[in-house]
Amino acid sequence: MKKQAKYAERMVVKMKLKYIPNVITIARFILTASLIFIAPLSPASKTIFVIAGVSDMIDGQLARRIKDAQSELGAELDSIADLFMALVGVFVLLPAMNLWSWIWGFIPFAIGFKCLSAVSGIVKHRKVFFLHTLSNKFLAMILFLGGILYFIFGGVLAVNIYFAFLIASVFLITLEEIVIISLLDYPHKNIKGFWQIRKVNEEHRKTISG
Numbered sequence: 488m489k490k491q492a493k494y495a496e497r498m499v500v501k502m503k504l505k506y507i508p509n510v511i512t513i514a515r516f517i518l519t520a521s522l523i524f525i526a527p528l529s530p531a532s533k534t535i536f537v538i539a540g541v542s543d544m545i546d547g548q549l550a551r552r553i554k555d556a557q558s559e560l561g562a563e564l565d566s567i568a569d570l571f572m573a574l575v576g577v578f579v580l581l582p583a584m585n586l587w588s589w590i591w592g593f594i595p596f597a598i599g600f601k602c603l604s605a606v607s608g609i610v611k612h613r614k615v616f617f618l619h620t621l622s623n624k625f626l627a628m629i630l631f632l633g634g635i636l637y638f639i640f641g642g643v644l645a646v647n648i649y650f651a652f653l654i655a656s657v658f659l660i661t662l663e664e665i666v667i668i669s670l671l672d673y674p675h676k677n678i679k680g681f682w683q684i685r686k687v688n689e690e691h692r693k694t695i696s697g
Contacts, residue, residue: 488506498505500667504553505553507549508546508547508549508550508553508561509546509558509560509561509564510551511541511542511545512546512561512564512565512568513564513568514542515539515542515543515546515568515572516568516571518535518538518539518542519535519539519568519571519572519575520571520575521535522535522536522539522575522579522580523575523579527579527580527582527583528580528583528584528638532580533638536576536634536638537635537638538573540572540631540635543565543568543569543572543627543631544628544631546561546565547565547619559676562566562617562619562676562677563617563661565619566617566619566676567617569623569627570617573630576630576634577594577598577664580634581594581650581675584637585646585647586645586646586647586650587647590647590650590654592649593654594654595659597654597658598659599657600657601657601661602669603661603665604617604618604661604664604665604668607664607665607668607669608668608674610673611668611669612668612673612674616668616672616674617676617678618668618676618678619665619677619678619679620660620663620664620667620678620679620680621679621680622659622660622664622680623660623664625656625660626653626656626657626660629652629653629656630653632651633646633649633653636649637649659676663664663680663681666681667680667681667684670684670688671684671688672687672691672692673691675687675691
């Protein structure tokens with residue numbers, strides 16, 4: 488009986504562990520939403536931004552390391568949380584920074600171009616889905632690190648050069664997304680880059696034929 492009880496206890500612990508990544512992602516939603524009601528670039532705002540950014544780095548890692556923690560729901564939550572954090576950053580934090588006027592002119596185009604990725608998913612696969620490519624992870628990283636550097640060092644010239652680079656990255660990475668989505672046989676979210684398209688399609692075709 489004791490062995491059975493210990494086994495049952497271990498199973499309960501494992502079941503709880505697999506939900507940790509999703510809990511962290513949901514916490515990022517809550518933290519990001521709180522930025523809407525806090526003075527931009529205040530000490531509290533900066534602290535929350537850092538915590539939310541760190542959570543974005545660890546939830547995916549935990550999902551891959553904890554057994555049975557990876558799920559379609561978790562992947563969707565993570566993508567939506569990233570998008571929400573980016574939008575809050577654009578509409579809440581950026582207005583408090585001294586950006587050049589032409590950068591503000593490009594931001595709506597960058598957001599609109601990013602939406603084309605969702606449109607391509609609807610056209611090709613009849614659904615909206617988000618890719619977890621290495622390029623997207625890189626974009627999330629530079630977005631987070633750029634904010635941290637600004638909080639620490641400030642500097643009008645540096646932050647404007649950074650955002651010019653960020654906007655250019657959004658266009659290039661979105662273009663890669665559109666190409667990948669258009670060439671995939673099915674909506675494979677965890678593809679790492681365009682170089683995996685052929686492999687992913689071949690594996691899918693084998694699964695169907697087998």
